Amino acid sequence: MCGIIGIVGKAPVSDRLIESLKRLEYRGYDSAGVAVQRGGRVERRRALGKIRALEAVLAEQPLTAEIGIGHTRWATHGAPSERNAHPHTAGRVTLVHNGIIENFAELKAELQAEGRVFESETDTEVVAHLIDHYLAAGAAPLAAFKSALDRLTGAYALAVLIEGRDNFIMGARRGSPLVVGTGAGEMFLGSDALAVGPFTNKVTYLEEGDYVAIDHDRAEIFDETGTPVERPMKIVSASAALVEKGNYRHFMEKEIHDQPEGCQHTIAAYIDPIAGRARMAGDVDFAALDRIQIVACGTSYIAGLVGKYLIEKLADLPVDIEIASEFRYREPALRPGALAIAMSQSGETADTLAALRLCQAKGLKTAAVVNAQESTMAREVDVVWPIHCGPEIGVASTKAFTAQVSVLTALAVAAARARGRIDAAEEQRLVRILLEAPRLIAESIGLEDAVKAVAVDIAKARDVLYLGRGPMSALALEGALKLKEISYIHAEGYAAGELKHGPIALVDEHTPIIVLAPYDSYYEKSASNMSEVMARGGQVVFITDPEGAKHAPAGAKVVMTAPASDPLISPLVMSAPIQLLAYHVAVLKGADVDQPRNLAKSVTVE
Incomplete structure (x- = not known):
């Protein structure tokens, strides 16, 4: 979750760029840089490490201009270094970027074939060269920008300077947020309201696929088709900007929409896209492990269930997972040679912490998958694997769930390679899929x-069933949990094959059945279970992918088609619809979405 700031100002911007970047330090970063434009020329300064290192560079080599862009980088493609720090320049183009360009290697090869030379290992530099390629072909800046955007596959937020075009910055967003700030004779671009907060409280949130050009007085916004559009301006107070909801009614809604960026940030910490390797910090010898023991509660437990499927399938490493509140009381048989993984968004969950300490007392090596890196759990384990998803305010966990699953997916790939279950080529393929x-x-x-x-x-129902097979059975549990905890509708998740062993007795024309079934090795059996439900009057909502929709049994009340994805990441891709369903049902019922009754964000008592 790199930080972005852009200013078309009336006064020198270097100090203000630095001020904004300091407000974005919470997003995590390993390098920082700024670029300014004056008299049609662009100059940049970059530094490895904290912003104070960049300030030292600027003290020695000052920049004076009234337009500029700045960036704090969290390394994805290419190691942390000054050479890989943003902004990046190619020809007339200088830009900063948050996100991952999935097809950067293909584009880079194409650009190198026409003689272009690259200075960094980043995917970002490809975007700069691509825009400059279209400029060199005679396109105007906005047309060149749009042509480049149309070639990009992945998630991004961009801020772009064009040499020779003073008082002009372009920006775009897809999968990563970007806002426009409006001042008095000045305009701003930022990663969020906090970035532009020191300069204005008038904020416009760009929508998915939007791109924009700003000058001193206005922002010209276009949707992904290139059609000019108006987006509403909001007044954001300084305090609200610290944890602001943006265009969203609730934090839960915002956090669902934050997941592409949050997932990108998590994945960046655990894979090397240049080498095509998964990397798990800490001294864990996966090849020597007898098994993994996961302990967790609630949504973290369900994330662990998804991880169990992936780790056992890819790495052939046995995984036991247990609800922490049960684990410590049943005198489990624990032996050294296992790795105990505690999973908790807060790192303070009392039951999970107690289960973790029991594992430590039995001589197990321990690790924690947590969001809060300074938490008790993180301090007490041998290895910490942070999920890096940023603050989660809503009580019902959404982006922390997908971040936890992302970490366990990377772990499954790393363990599979370490145990000789996959070779380097297969690891590279899986890394590309995760990207x-x-x-x-x-x-x-x-x-x-x-x-x-x-x-x-669904809001009219008294009972709802969620069905799935394989990893989707875990998502069925998660969908039911989300619906229960924020809408107060009774819901249950089941492995679809268990339907005929009891739950099918609940099925009638008043019971909505949510079936999760992408077109994978489980699909045929899932479709059969769906037919069993429909034969008994069940009202089926079928969530699948394009191929699954093509082969769907007749009779489903609703078919929702998520994008096609490899089974490795289908749990991540299929999560958003079930989260959104719970959210919108709760809104329709008038429930307090962010603070559901009887629940707390961090359960620090047994």
Whole structure:
């Protein structure tokens, strides 16, 4: 979750760029840089490490100009270094970028074939060269920008300077947020309201696929088709900007929409896209492990279930997972040679912490998958694997769930390689698939209008069943949990094959059945279970992918088509629709979405 700031100002901007970047330090970063434009020329300064290192560079080599862009970088493609720090320049183009360009290697090869030379290892530099390529072909800046955007696959937020065009910055967003700030004779671009907060409280939130050009007085916004559009301006107070909801009514809604960027940030910490390797910090010898023991509660437990499927399938490493509140009381048989993984968004969950300490007392090596890196859990384990998803305010966990699953997916790939279950080529293939997740999650969120329509009927129900097989059975549990905790509708999740062993007795024409079934090795059996339900009058909402929709049994009340994805990441891609369904049902019922009754964000008592 790199930070971006752009200013078309009336006064020198270097100090203000630095001020804004300091407000974005919470997003995490390993390098920083700024670029300014004066008299048609662009100059930049970059530094490895904290912003104070960049300030030292600027003290020695000052920049004076009234237009500029700045960036704090969290390394994805290419190691942390000054050479890989943003901004990046190619020809007339200088830009900063948050996100992952999935097809950067293909584009880079194409650009190198025409003689272009690259200075960094980043995917970002490809975007700069691509825009400059279209400029060199005679396109005007906005046309060149749009042509480049049309070639990009992945998630991004961009701020772009064009040499020779003073008082002009272009920006775009897809899968990563970008806002426009309006001042008095000045305009701003930023990663969020906090970035532009020191300069203005008038903020316009760009929508998915939008691109924009700003000058001193206005922002010209276009949608992804290139059609000029108006987006509403909002007044954001300084305090609200610290944890602001943006265009969203609730934090939960915002956090669902934050998932492409959050997932990107998580994945960046655990894979090396240049080498095509998964990397798990800490001294864990996966080849020597007898098994993994996961302990967790609630949504974290369900994330662990998804991880169990992936780790056992890819790495052939046995995984036991247990609800922490049960684990410590049943005198489990624990032996050294296992790795105990505690999973908790807060890192303070009392039951999970107690289970972790029991594992430590039995001599197990321990690790924690947590969001809060300074938490008790993080301090007490041997290895910390942070999920890096940023603050989660809503009580019902959404982006922390997909971040936890992202970490466990990377772990499954790393363990499989370490145990000799996959070779280097297969590891590279799986890493490429994992890089697709942020984009596909963003596309999956695009089902929101269809979800809203379904929510109208679900809100009238007294009972709802969720069904799935394989990893989707875990998502069925998660979908039911989300619906229960924020809408107060009774819901249950089941492995679809268990339907005929009892739950099918609940099925009638008044019971909505949510079936999760992408077109994978489980699909045929899932479709059969769906037919069993429909034969008994069940009202089926079928969430699948394009191929699954093509083969869907006749009779489903609603078919929602998520984007096609590899089974490795389908749990990530399929999460957004079930989260959105719970959210919109709760809104229709008038529930307090962010603070549901009887629940707390961090359960620090047993």
